[in-house]
Amino acid sequence: MIHTIIRHRPTRLYILLGTFFVANAIIAEVVGVKIFSLERTLGISPLNISILGNYFSFNLTAGVLLWPVVFIMTDIINEYYGMKGVRFLSFLAAGLIAYTFIMFQGAIFLTPADFWVHNYVKNHVPNADYAYRVMLGQGSWIIVGSLGAFLLGQILDVASFHRIKKITGEKAIWLRSTGSTLISQLVDSFVVLFIAFYIGPRVSSNQGEPWSLKLVLSICVGNYIYKSIIAIVMTPVIYWVHNWIERYLGHEMAAKMKQGAMGEEI
Template identity: 80%
Template sequence: MIHTITRNKPTKLFILLGCFFVANAIIAEVIGVKIFSLEKTIGIPPFNLNLFGNAFSFNLTAGVLLWPVVFIMTDIINEYYGMKGVRFLSYLAAALIGYTFLMFQGAISLSPADFWVANFTKNNVPNADHAYRVMLGQGSWIIIGSLSAFLLGQILDVAVFHRIKRATGEKAIWLRTTGSTLVSQLVDSFLVLFIAFYIGPRVSANQGEPWSLVLVLSICVGNYIYKFIVAIIMTPVIYWVHNAIEKYLGTELAASIKQDAMKH
């Protein structure tokens, strides 16, 4: 049975793309707790853009490094395996993300060994258990916001992709992939921050101080500007992946499964 699966090229490709998709989605959620300065990372002064009366520099969640990849992978999978393929992997990724954070909470609740707590003092970490809790113990509303944004973004990405492809056929790969990504990323960027930092803290007292509407909007716009630029830059990568898949499957088989994907 396993031998049969690994010899079937479309099935083997789906497993490969699916694993990469799910892995990137989970990693993006985990690393997203870090906020980094884009300007300092590339060695330029902060932009200090005036957005909604709030000075904005590109201080972004580390998750933005991978979310554009996730949405591009969505379009590649959509191209060859259709809506059902993307939805299956999206629901699987969301379930595994939830499972990941559930396991984090279980690990956080374990009583730490005394020697381990002070084991990293030479690395300026006086309490390893406290650091562990802070880094892995994301608030429930952050998780809710992130999962909601991810699923809604995936649904929109699939819908926009198929609408554009029905209008353009096999032409303009860049339009259906980049266009659907830009729409889904717009919703994803705004929804996650509104739920996690505007709504959540106002509903639950233990979620930290709520962000102002102006702050949420300015950071949302800044995040989307970054994702917009990355989506455009990644366009050649989309063509490279398409060419690699076409070469792997062969022209006739690739055309056949793409035609079948449009029916599902």
């Protein structure tokens, strides 16, 4: 039975796309606790443009490296498996993100071994357990924020994707994929940072210092600009993936799946 399922190309493709989708969502949550300077990473000076009373530079959460991929994968899955296919993977990813949150909380309260703390002292980390609590604790609030933002973003992505496709038909893949991603990323960028760095530290004492609202909004703007640029830059990748899927499934099978995904009779 399992051999038959794996040999069925549409099923195998769904497993491949779904696994990559879920893996990227979880990894984005884990690495998202780090805020990095895009300009300094590229070896240039920060922009330091005044926005909302703060000097704006591209200070981004590390999760932005992966979230554009997640939303593009959403559109590709949506194209061939429809809203039900995306909805199943979205709830699966959300459940695993919640599971990650629970495991983080459990790990935080474990009593550390003395030799483990001492080993990190040699690496100039005076209190490894405290650092562990702060980083994973802050990451937990990113997960809480991302969980809500992710589900809301997925709903907007799927809805806008289908609305655009009904208007344009099979043409303008770039418009429905990039357009729906830009809409969903707008919500995701603002909701997750607001919960993670504005609300979270005010609710829990081990989350580090809370950010000001102006700082949150400034970082949100930078994250959204970056995600938008990446979504546009990755447009050729979307076409490449579509072409690969068409060859893999065969044009007849791919056409039937796309019609079914749009709720049309086949």
